[in-house]
Amino acid sequence: MTQTTPLRTDSEPAVEMLRVATAGSVDDGKSTLIGRLLYDSKAIFEDQLASVEDTSRRRGNAHTDLSLLTDGLRAEREQGITIDVAYRYFATPRRKFVIADTPGHIQYTRNMVTGASTADVAMVLVDARKGLLEQSRRHAFLASLLGIPHLVVCVNKMDLVGYDRAVFEAIRTEFAEFAARLDVPDLTFIPVSALNGDNIVTRGTNMPWYEGSSLMHHLEEVHVASDRNLVDVRFPVQYVLRPRDGEHRDYRGYAGTVAAGVLRPGDEVVVLPSGFTTRIAGIDGPDGPVAAAFPPMSVAVRLTDDLDVSRGDMICRPDNRPRTGQDLRAMVCWLAADADLRPGATYALKHTTRTVRARVGEVRYRLDVNTGHRDTECGALALNDIGRVTLRTTAPLFHDTYRRNRATGSFILVDEATNNTVGAGMLLDDAP
Template sequence: MDLLRFATAGSVDDGKSTLIGRLLLDSKSIFEDQLEAVEATSKTRGYDYTDLALLTDGLRSEREQGITIDVAYRYFATPRRKFIIADTPGHVQYTRNMVTGASTADLGLVLVDARQGLTEQSRRHAVILSLLRVPHLVLAVNKMDLVDYDEATYEKIRQEFENFTQRLNVPDLAVIPLSALKGDNVVTRSEAMPWYEGSSLMHHLENVHIASDRDLRDVRFPVQYVVRPKSDEHHDYRGYAGQVASGVMRPGDEVMVLPSGLTSKIAGIDLYDQELDAAYPPMSVVVRLEDDLDVSRGDMICRVKNAPDAGQDIDAMVCWMTREPLRPRQKLAIKHTTRLARTMVKDIQYRLDINTLHRDQETQELGLNEIGRVTLRTTQQVFTDPYEQNRVTGSFILIDEATGVTVGAGMIN
């Protein structure tokens, strides 16, 4: 059984919470006491039916205001797969939350109301998912029951969305007509829509092929922690712990360590008391080298003839996440893989209007929830790949040094 992480986007009105509630309920991930609590609340509030959306209600302030504030994580499993849903709110702080939810997602699920068709919001969600290079996209055309399961309505939305996503980077798209409330095409194929020949949402989620999304060619191993037992039994043990970002590493491979550029061979790869014949993403292992090199946290192990870019200048798309705007000459802390450095904003090249994809080159700053192309200069070398090739070595966060808060997310061009 493997793991699929997906992010959902859409507002309460699109029936997103109902759809998630139904996925959880129909995969038997909802327990009786949870369902009873939701049934009781529905009754107290005078609803005619059990509001499945209540299952995903979180904090008290959210219940009071009837909105979702923050990214919530949900879990369900079928015999084929385990799923982690990053459930992101559609309206409040949408960009910041969607970027967060999409950053770890294998698949993005955008919901639209069949009666409304595509809205500005659904286009915006698709743009963010493509910027975050979420490899698989699903457009769920919901509330088909309210348009009499009409094929033409679905077709119109599908074509419009496909035309729109051609301008974006979307490697894999599925458009599924469904009714979250009635359960059509959620788990089983709906008899009400015989004209639809694709799979149900659950079937698609269970079968979408994610194994080839990983890069098994370019070895990138950011050193996280140096393991030195200093015990009698393991007196000379020195290993470099980390999580494989990409590529396959094997004992005997010739490797290079950055920034020193020194080379050695892999003596062994350890996972607890086992010595492995290979390590690949996203394994957390300890790598031992044949030579005694000076390697520390923040260094990068790669192959001799296949190294990431090394330098102090970064050109990236940045999503800004705090009220005080990002401005040129601003100084921040940057965390990239396991390396922490300081950085200065050299230039804001443009702000991207995520509704029109227009590039505003006149801008002098990036405000809260805005995305733009930014050039940064770092105090130390960083070892990067373009984000579209590698989501681990291509991403970074920006931290306000005074408050300690994460204020920006970057994707390297």
């Protein structure tokens, strides 16, 4: 009998996943760059490539239009722009990738916010011929606002400026001066040509003056493990596991996704809102018991004491608890086109696994994402607006600031009449 080799042994590290969001001005080549990444890394099927080549020939293109691999909507292909957020998945031996191709138009700001909200890396494309535009600044500002820790600026279409180093250096200097006013911990610049593949997967020979790595090599090597909060234990309970029959009829586990920190059997924990303390009896993963649980693992936690724990409760450390309160300050991106966010309006607020009702107190200001100006006279937020608001919830939330923890510091607002998601929020701190 022939023995097959397992895909991964316990001694082999798990392949890490990287979430990447692309942004940039219209026609900067975002979709083409992603298509080039997929093509050069051999991550597309033959029938997909054949379809793209056929469409390119029918359009009379002299080359294969790789942007068609991501611009899937008919309206996008007709206009040559990106409207929806297109997600593409591929893997290399080192990493798995989820790439969100977000739109560049200002009227699709809400699409970029939702597409980039979970990203580890933001790629901002700049056309080498046009230099740094208003949209490039806006997308860098949004990436900073969303707390994306790694920003990669790809100066694209270097082939159209003769691979001139001076052009690249001028854009890098101007962008670095602008980014100095933002909260960007890691900033990288890479000159590329998405059309010809220069510095996308391989270095190429057209820019010998560039001494950095290719885009793919950078994405494979960028260190994101330290971006996760492993200090503050946060485990929102999603579901209570109680088998009704069989040998596990006495099993009681609390299932959920670890939002922050590290959980281990024997650790002392407290359950909110009850405030009862206990210890972890064991942690079960999809394949059985685990020695430790950390973000973003989905596990079931067993406790030594039989406590009243239900969906929406939070398990954390007794001496390291999240903020608890009903008065909230937040930056909100408004997603609804048919109604504005106004003081006095009431919505359902979904935060981790907890849902409460929330009333809008006031709209402090609307933020101009192009200039950073704060409009304190706006009084309301319309579609695609981002502004600072105060909220009052019907029950306390166990939360952190968004800068400290993106999982416990974010929420969505839902229209209770239509069940549509109308707002995405980032918690700042407690109101006085």
